[in-house]
Amino acid sequence: MPITRDDCQALDASDPLRACRARFKLDENVIYLDGNSLGALPRGVAQHVVNVVEREWGEGLIRSWNEAGWYVSPARVGAKLAPLLGAKPNEVIVTESISINLFKLLVTAARMRPDRKVILAEHGNFPSDNHIVDSVARLLGKEARFVPAGEVAKAIDADTGVVTLSHVNYRSAEVQDMALVTQAVHAKGALIVWDLAHSSGAVDLQLDGTKADFAVGCGYKFLNGGPGAPSHIFVAERHLGALDQPLTGWFGHAEPFRFDDGYRRADGVRHMLCSTPQILSMAAFEKALDAFEGVSMAEVERKGRALGDLMIELHDEFLARLGCGLATLRDAKRRGNHVSLTHEAGYAVMRALIERGVIGDFRAPDVMRFGFGPLYVRYVDVHDAVVAIADILESGAFNQKALAARQAVT
Ligand SMILES: Cc1ncc(COP(=O)(O)O)c(C=O)c1O
Structure with a gap:
């Protein structure tokens, strides 16, 4: 039996790290699977930087090298x-x-x-x-x-x-x-x-x-x-x-x-x-x-592996027959915190995905990379991302000239 969206929601409900997602400022319409390139924005960072600029720099001026511990x-x-x-x-x-x-x-x-x-x-x-x-x-x-x-x-x-x-x-x-x-x-x-x-x-x-x-x-x-x-x-x-x-x-x-x-x-x-x-x-x-704070790195590693296992399982179920390949090891113990899928039109597929609010990245020549920031990525995000990839591949929505044109950063 393939794993369902309900199963994924149940996994999220019992995830020991589930409370950590609230520590990040995330757009609920976006599935962010690129924390391996640029991590998401933790709450409090913007305010802290404003404080450093306005108080420590603006008011403290050069004194802040000593007084603010710069x-x-x-x-x-x-x-x-x-x-x-x-x-x-x-x-x-x-x-x-x-x-x-x-x-x-x-x-x-x-x-x-x-x-x-x-x-x-x-x-x-x-x-x-x-x-x-x-x-x-x-x-x-x-x-x-x-x-x-x-x-x-x-x-x-x-x-x-x-x-x-x-x-x-x-x-x-x-x-x-x-x-x-x-x-x-x-x-x-x-x-x-x-x-x-x-x-x-x-x-x-x-x-x-x-x-x-x-x-x-x-x-x-x-x-x-x-x-x-x-x-x-x-x-x-x-x-x-x-x-x-x-x-x-x-x-x-x-x-x-x-x-x-x-x-x-x-x-x-x-x-x-x-x-x-x-x-x-x-x-x-x-x-x-x-x-x-208070997070066990062993738990972070465990969840990262579980998210990767889920992506691989869903790839086998839905994406392999649509021309995708797996460029990552199946053995979770030998795999870090991202999964790489290959597709001959990988760049255009990734652009189409990003247009739908599912963000990963692309590494030439044909790798679509999906990274799992364990503090904020949910099992249901991985599920929904795979559904979106399958839909893009099945519908041919990636088959547009504009999507194939490479941007400077992929
Ligand atoms: C494995 C690895 N090494 C080195 C670098 C280069 O990093 P930097 O731009 O900070 O020099 C990167 C950047 O993504 C990387 O992934």
């Missing part, structure tokens, strides 16, 4: 985020973007393994990551080596200094076993930098428990920090004394306001900073984290 905000917000990552408060700092932070971490890690010439990365990772790997290798005179994610552990050898991997792949949602891979990396004397872009706020991370060395994550996806929200860096406590990052801007200096000519690194994770923090984005991100 100066210490990267570490303060890092400490607030740390429990969601399975990390200690002093191991996380919030700053800049994923790509920039990845650059900093890769160089830092490579400098800790100066005699090893290989940086090992995965084929099919988010392109920005691999462009950065390539550039870091060229800058440092190392070799960038790319293998499929599943072969990384086998490919580590005595030449490998640094390994970098996405914990959850942006396209297939495949999850790497963080503990196992990290162990394999350490067994060969190398270090690992994890990309948590599709993990932070979506899965039950245990950065300390798995002995990860370094990680970088995203503020604007499952953490709902707003467009372009600052990224975060994790450095395992055992490495904090040996950091030597390449972007030696004044915010990572031990005493920026001494204005010394020479660079002296700040103690601890603060050394990973480079520039003046973007306070308005930081304010939005800090407030957005309140949406996770």
